Amino acid sequence: MLLGLRGTGKTVLLNEIGRIAESENLIISKVEAPEGESLPKLIYPELRKVMRSLSGVEAAKHIATRGLRGLRNFASAFKIEVAGVEVGVEPEPGLADSGDLQYDLPALFEMIGRAASAAGKGWIFLIDEVQYLSEADLSALIVAIHKMSQEGLPVVMVGAGLPQVARLAGEAKSYAERLFLYPEVGALDRHSAARAVEKPIAVEGGQIAKAALDMIVERTQGYPFFLQEWAFVTWNNAVGPEISSAEADASYAETLALLDAGFFRVRIDRLTKAEVQFVKAMAALGDGPYAIAEVAKSMGRTHQSLGPTRANIISKGMIYSTDHGYLDFTVPLFAEFMRRQE
Ligand SMILES: Nc1ncnc2c1ncn2[C@@H]1O[C@H](COP(=O)(O)OP(=O)(O)OP(=O)(O)O)[C@@H](O)[C@H]1O
Ligand SMILES: [Mg+2]
Structure with a gap:
C-alpha cells in the first residue's frame, strides 16, 4: 500500500x-x-x-x-x-x-x-x-x-x-x-531530485548549470510534481545548450502561475466556502502540521463546532490528520499557495 x-x-x-x-x-x-x-x-x-x-x-x-x-x-x-x-x-x-x-x-x-x-x-x-x-x-x-x-x-x-x-x-x-x-x-532526496531533472535534459543532448539544478532541487523540496513542472517550463524557456540559473529563476514565476491555475486551483475549487475558510485559517498559521485547537482559536470557533467541516475536508482528500489533534495538507506546499491568494 x-x-x-x-x-x-x-x-x-x-x-x-x-x-x-x-x-x-x-x-x-x-x-x-x-x-x-x-x-x-x-x-x-x-x-x-x-x-x-x-x-x-x-x-x-x-x-x-x-x-x-x-x-x-x-x-x-x-x-x-x-x-x-x-x-x-x-x-x-x-x-x-x-x-x-x-x-x-x-x-x-x-x-x-x-x-x-x-x-x-x-x-x-x-x-x-x-x-x-x-x-x-x-x-x-x-x-x-x-x-x-x-x-x-x-x-x-x-x-x-x-x-x-x-x-x-x-x-x-x-x-x-x-x-x-x-x-x-514522499519527496525525493537531493540526489534523486537532481537526477530527475538532469537525466531527461542529458537524453536530449542538453545540460544544466549546477547552480540552476541546486535552485530547483532546493525550492521544490524534491516534490516530484513540482520538479516536473519547473523543469518543464525551464526547458521550454531556455536557449541552451546549457540551462543557466538565470533561466531557471526566470521560469519560476511562470511555474507557480501554472501550479496555481492547475494543481492547486482544482483542489480549492472542490471546497465549500466554509471549508475554504478553514484551510485559509490553517495556512495563515504558517506551515503544518497544525494543532486543531490552534485553527479553531484563530477562527474564533470551538473545536467541536468545526468537526463536521474538518471531516468533510478530510473526506475530500484535501487535509489529513497527522497525529491525534493535528492536521496537515495532503498537497505539498499548499499552505504557501493559500498564502499567495489575497
Ligand atoms: N520517479 C519519478 N521521476 C520523475 N518524475 C516523477 C516520478 N514520480 C512522479 N513524477 C512526476 O510527478 C507527477 C505526479 O506523479 P503521480 O501522478 O504518480 O502522483 P500521485 O502520488 O499519484 O499524486 P495524486 O495523489 O495526486 O494522485 C508525475 O506526473 C511526474 O511528472
Ligand atoms: Mg495518483
Whole structure:
C-alpha cells in the first residue's frame, strides 16, 4: 500500500509495478476508486475480464466458469447493470449472491485465485486512490486479500492512496496492519531530485548549470510534481545548450502561475466556502502540521463546532490528520499557495 501526499509519484509507481507484473506474465487489473462510487460496480468488469481470460485456459476452465456464474449472481445481488446476458452461464445458487460484500468479494477472489493457480498464473490487483473507498468496501477488500494470503492463492493487491489509508485500513480491520506493507512515497532526496531533472535534459543532448539544478532541487523540496513542472517550463524557456540559473529563476514565476491555475486551483475549487475558510485559517498559521485547537482559536470557533467541516475536508482528500489533534495538507506546499491568494 503506497502512501503519500498528492503529486509524489504513487500513480507513476503503481503503473510501473503493473508493467513489471506484465513482463512477469501476471494477469493485471487496475482500477481507481472514484469518490462516491461503490466497489462492486468498480471491480465487476475487472473480475469478469480476469475470469473470462482464465476460462480460456483448459486447466482453469472449470473453476473460472464457476467463477463467472458467481459473478452473475454478484451482479444481480449488487444491482450492477450488465450489458447483454452472459451466454451459456447458468446461475449457481449460493455463490457470491448474499449481497454482503464481506462474503461475496472473498468468494469471487477465491474463484480467481484457484483458477489462476490451476492455470499456473497469478493475478495482481492494482487500486489507486484507496482513501475514497467506503469503510464497508475497504473492509471487504481486506477480508478478500486476507483470504488469499491464508489460502496461499496467487493473488496480490497493490494499493496507493493518501496517508490516512493506513488508519482507515486499520479501523476497517485491525489485522490490516499485518497484512500490508506501507512504504511511504514522499519527496525525493537531493540526489534523486537532481537526477530527475538532469537525466531527461542529458537524453536530449542538453545540460544544466549546477547552480540552476541546486535552485530547483532546493525550492521544490524534491516534490516530484513540482520538479516536473519547473523543469518543464525551464526547458521550454531556455536557449541552451546549457540551462543557466538565470533561466531557471526566470521560469519560476511562470511555474507557480501554472501550479496555481492547475494543481492547486482544482483542489480549492472542490471546497465549500466554509471549508475554504478553514484551510485559509490553517495556512495563515504558517506551515503544518497544525494543532486543531490552534485553527479553531484563530477562527474564533470551538473545536467541536468545526468537526463536521474538518471531516468533510478530510473526506475530500484535501487535509489529513497527522497525529491525534493535528492536521496537515495532503498537497505539498499548499499552505504557501493559500498564502499567495489575497
Ligand atoms: N520517479 C519519478 N521521476 C520523475 N518524475 C516523477 C516520478 N514520480 C512522479 N513524477 C512526476 O510527478 C507527477 C505526479 O506523479 P503521480 O501522478 O504518480 O502522483 P500521485 O502520488 O499519484 O499524486 P495524486 O495523489 O495526486 O494522485 C508525475 O506526473 C511526474 O511528472
Ligand atoms: Mg495518483
